[in-house]
Amino acid sequence: MKKNLLLAVFSGLLLWIAWPPTPYTTLLLFVALVPMLIAMENIINAPVKKKGQFIFATTFIGFFIWNSLSIYWVYNSLKTIGPLIAIPITLIPYALGPLLMAAACWLYFRMRLVTGRAWALPALVCFWIGYEYLHQTWDLKFPWMTLGNGFAVSHKWIQWYEYTGVYGGTIWVWACNILLFLLYISLREAQTKTYRSKLVIALVSVLIIPLGFSLVQYYNYQEQENPSNVVVVQPNIDPYTKFNLPAYQEIQTLTQLSDSLAQPNTEYFIWPETAIAQDINEDRLGSTPEYAQVKKFLNKYKNGNIITGVSTYKFYKDAQTLTAQLMPESNQYVDVFNTAVHIENSDKLQFYHKSKLVPGAEALPFGSLLSFLKPVFAHLGGSTGGYGSQKEAGVFYTESGIGADPVICYETIWGDWVAQSVRKGAQFIAIITNDGWWENTSGKDQHLDYAKLRAIENRRWVCRSANTGISAFINQRGDIVKQSSWWVKTALKQDINLNSELTFYSQHGDYLPKAGCLLALLGVAFIILRQFKPRVAASN
Incomplete structure (x- = not known):
């Protein structure tokens, strides 16, 4: 034996x-x-x-x-x-x-x-x-x-x-x-x-x-010519300390890096997962100082749109979801989300809540059975298994009709989930992530490599914004056209080609x-x- x-x-x-x-x-x-x-x-x-x-x-x-x-x-x-x-x-x-x-x-x-x-x-x-x-x-x-x-x-x-x-x-x-x-x-x-x-x-x-x-x-x-100018930002903020930084300081870093490469015709600025790390009431985001700061930057770019990660929460009068927690002091229920938000030059806001949640860090497996592990999972950077989610894949649309698939971190490895967004009209894939938890290991490289598979399956460009690296642009053949180094503050710019054709896999998952x-x-x-x-x- x-x-x-x-x-x-x-x-x-x-x-x-x-x-x-x-x-x-x-x-x-x-x-x-x-x-x-x-x-x-x-x-x-x-x-x-x-x-x-x-x-x-x-x-x-x-x-x-x-x-x-x-x-x-x-x-x-x-x-x-x-x-x-x-x-x-x-x-x-x-x-x-x-x-x-x-x-x-x-x-x-x-x-x-x-x-x-x-x-x-x-x-x-x-x-x-x-x-x-x-x-x-x-x-x-x-x-x-x-x-x-x-x-x-x-x-x-x-x-x-x-x-x-x-x-x-x-x-x-x-x-x-x-x-x-x-x-x-x-x-x-x-x-x-x-x-x-x-x-x-x-x-x-x-x-x-x-x-x-x-x-x-x-x-x-051969890609069909349908160009769109995109800037992805890598602010390089330590994930273990970023939640203690003032929001205005984070946004200032993001806007300065965006401005360094932006063109008058830039259509998308993509910022990483939880780029705005302070918890914000989702229903009141449009009236916050953070939103005003972002809009002031965006006013310089007529066709500009921002996709960014935000930590949000939402109040309910009753338990509308399984993850909603009762707040005794207000007798309301609250859900916390790892969110992607789409901001444009109108007052319209679009939200997507991360759905493929990391077991332990963002979603407690098997509910109350493992509730005793919450203090341990708290160290993983999540909400001790308490994040809310949404049931369907999402698509962000610009005023001109461009569709973007917001993919948050861990969701990169779900081919069928990305394909659902493509079926709904996504013309490119915007991955926002925060890979710093793993430090300079092969985890960040594998995560980047897996994004190439999503590009091939759907024949869509991937625009990847990672807080600490590696940020990248990947074309419809899966080639990494541009990429950043690890743990540097930088931004990347690229003209990508939008695609509306559906592959066999996009259609059937x-x-x-x-x-x-x-x-x-x-x-x-x-x-x-x-x-x-x-x-x-x-x-x-």
């Missing part, structure tokens, strides 16, 4: 080496799961008891290595509370994904007990996609390690994400690994040369056809994982029925 454990560890290390932001190693994704498959095959064929437990434990260790090495930076956002508390809490994102991955492998083993390898391996892909989709929809959502995200640094290879989204990448990785695994098994089991030749042809086809198709797409893709989940459920039902059938026969 030590050999199988080493194989699983090897898989975990290969996946880590292949993962963003490491360049030039993406190719390893096509072989990294082969050792894991071999380890599972060895256990299945071994004369031992409790094979399912061995498979679950072995695969968990390999996937835990991959996850913990790839997202080690999660610890940085907690370390201020001390290692005795931070380490156990960070084990949740490090271990939860691997537990679900190992569960998919365990289901594969159960399928092998009732059917052959030819059926069980496709079922494994469905079980895996089912785990990935679950991990982006339930209360503990963290789809950072979705396999298809692994191609973010090699975006020229996956231009066909405009048809499939990242789940097409997940299937591609598994298909190549499974065919390599079957080729290895055919050699070990001395199967016929004809069978091996078919496997080689299939492997080459599965690898080369999507790659060739993507490269042709990439080098032949996450159809692949939904189909995969359905097949996974049918697979689980099949396993249960096949195991139950002999008992029924025996009782008769």
Whole structure:
């Protein structure tokens, strides 16, 4: 069993080496799961008891290595509370994904007990996609390690994400690994040369056809000319101290940086998440000194619009939402929001409330069940799980009719959520974020790389404003056209092309994982029925 454990560890290390932001190693994704498959095959064929437990434990260790090495930076956002508390809490994102991955492998083993390898391996892909989709929809959502995200640094290879989204990448990785695994098994089991030749042809086809198709797409893709001048601002304010700064000082920094690059025809100024960090009553924003200061700046630019992050709250007479908290002194309910606001040269204000909330920091998973953890999550920079949200994706429209998709930080990794805004009329994607919590680690680089996937899926420019970096412009092919350095005060300017055409993925969203989940459920039902059938026969 030590050999199988080493194989699983090897898989975990290969996946880590292949993962963003490491360049030039993406190719390893096509072989990294082969050792894991071999380890599972060895256990299945071994004369031992409790094979399912061995498979679950072995695969968990390999996937835990991959996850913990790839997202080690999660610890940085907690370390201020001390290692005795931070380490156990960070084990949740490090271990939860691997537990679900190992569960998919365990289901594969159960399928092998009732059917052959030819059926069980496709079922494994469905079980895996089912785990990935679950991990982006339930209360503990963290789809950072979705396999298809692994191609973010090699975006020229996956231009066909405009048809499939990242789940097409997940299937591609598994298909190549499974065919390599079957080729290895055919050699070990001395199967016929004809069978091996078919496997080689299939492997080459599965690898080369999507790659060739993507490269042709990439080098032949032409953007339609529809320019808009945009400025993104990076104020570089320490996230741990920014909430103590006066609002006028923050806005002064933002307007000075904006003025440094603005043109008379600039249409958008994009400021980062919680750029205005002081809590503001949303219903009275238009009468605040902060709003007046922003409007004074905007008056200089006739066509100008500002998209900025703001910390807002909203009062209700009764509990209109599940997150609203009763204020005893006023007998009112209040919701706190991580908000994007659109300000223009009219008096009109548009709001978008962040909806994909970070578990713990912004949304307490499973409600009252984990309420005892609120003091710990308070150190993550959120509202101890108390943020409100909105149910539907949003679009900001200018007076001239331009549609912008406001994406706040963590929401970058939800392809289908962005696609919903595009279907509603968003012509470009405005990402506002505050990545300073992770410090100068690979977390900020991965977050930037994942934005390239949203550009490809929807063929929309991405304009990314990050408080401490990395701010960037990404074109419709996923190329980073301009980017800032980390931890510098700066602004970037770019003429982008607006796009109103809908890709297949923009129209249909996450159809692949939904189909995969359905097949996974049918697979689980099949396993249960096949195991139950002999008992029924025996009782008769």
